[in-house]
Amino acid sequence: MNALEYLDQAVKLLPQGKVWQVTPDTIMGKLLLAFSDGMARVDARMMALLEEADPRTAADTIAAWETLVGLPDACTGELTDLDDRRAAVWQKYTDRGGQSPEHFKAVASGLGYDVDIIQYEVFSCESRCGDFVRDSGWAFAWTVVVKPVDEDTPELGATIPGLECIISRSAPSHTATFFDYPAAPVPTLYFDFTQGF
Incomplete structure (x- = not known):
């Protein structure tokens, strides 16, 4: 949700009456818009966190994913490209081992x-x-x-x-x-x- 959608929800939750009339130029309107802007940023960050839950799309948490799977290691070395880092994490995260030639x-x-x-x-x-x-x-x-x-x-x-x-x-x-x-x-x-x- 964006800031205006949060503002609309906040206005609808206010009590009824003339005192609670909110327009963008009133103090209450400016205060609610500031709160709504903060809520919209939290909402956007929560949606971005869903992307971070998958190592194939992670950006901010790629270092944590690398630590989880033990990267960098002697085989991969230090990778600098984000896509290469994601691929190395995914390969090591999904590798369940095996002894067959197919593996x-x-x-x-x-x-x-x-x-x-x-x-x-x-x-x-x-x-x-x-x-x-x-x-x-x-x-x-x-x-x-x-x-x-x-x-x-x-x-x-x-x-x-x-x-x-x-x-x-x-x-x-x-x-x-x-x-x-x-x-x-x-x-x-x-x-x-x-x-x-």
């Missing part, structure tokens, strides 16, 4: 990356010919294969620290997590058949 794919997707998860099996008497021979330690290893998104995606030994930190932090503690950034295949031999021989 880690969803975490990477939330950060803007498309990944595959490779889980390894230990070589046993039931393994097929041609399977890799892996000892029991490999039962607890898995690899996150980061698919190239654009030309800024690291290749051949480079890393994405934020992605690796967040996935490693939420990975089961008894596992070893590896990251792979495959490069797009580059042809080693190229024939141009359009020019003729």
Whole structure:
């Protein structure tokens, strides 16, 4: 409600009679308008507080939301952009954990990356010919294969620290997590058949 709507309500609550006739130029009218203006500001602030209750729309309480979820942390660092801060708070607030490959794919997707998860099996008497021979330690290893998104995606030994930190932090503690950034295949031999021989 705005100040004029509060003023209208205040005037309607006054007792009946000539003494209580209120116009904008009377002392009572000015006093009620001042009270109404204060009530309108409180009303606007209460409506803004509803927006602050959701970390995706918070502005004034974003620091309190960050404290609640433990941000900034080693994985996100100090974020300055309000939208980035909101996204980091929302990601951490809604992350309920998980150990499935789908969970880690969803975490990477939330950060803007498309990944595959490779889980390894230990070589046993039931393994097929041609399977890799892996000892029991490999039962607890898995690899996150980061698919190239654009030309800024690291290749051949480079890393994405934020992605690796967040996935490693939420990975089961008894596992070893590896990251792979495959490069797009580059042809080693190229024939141009359009020019003729």
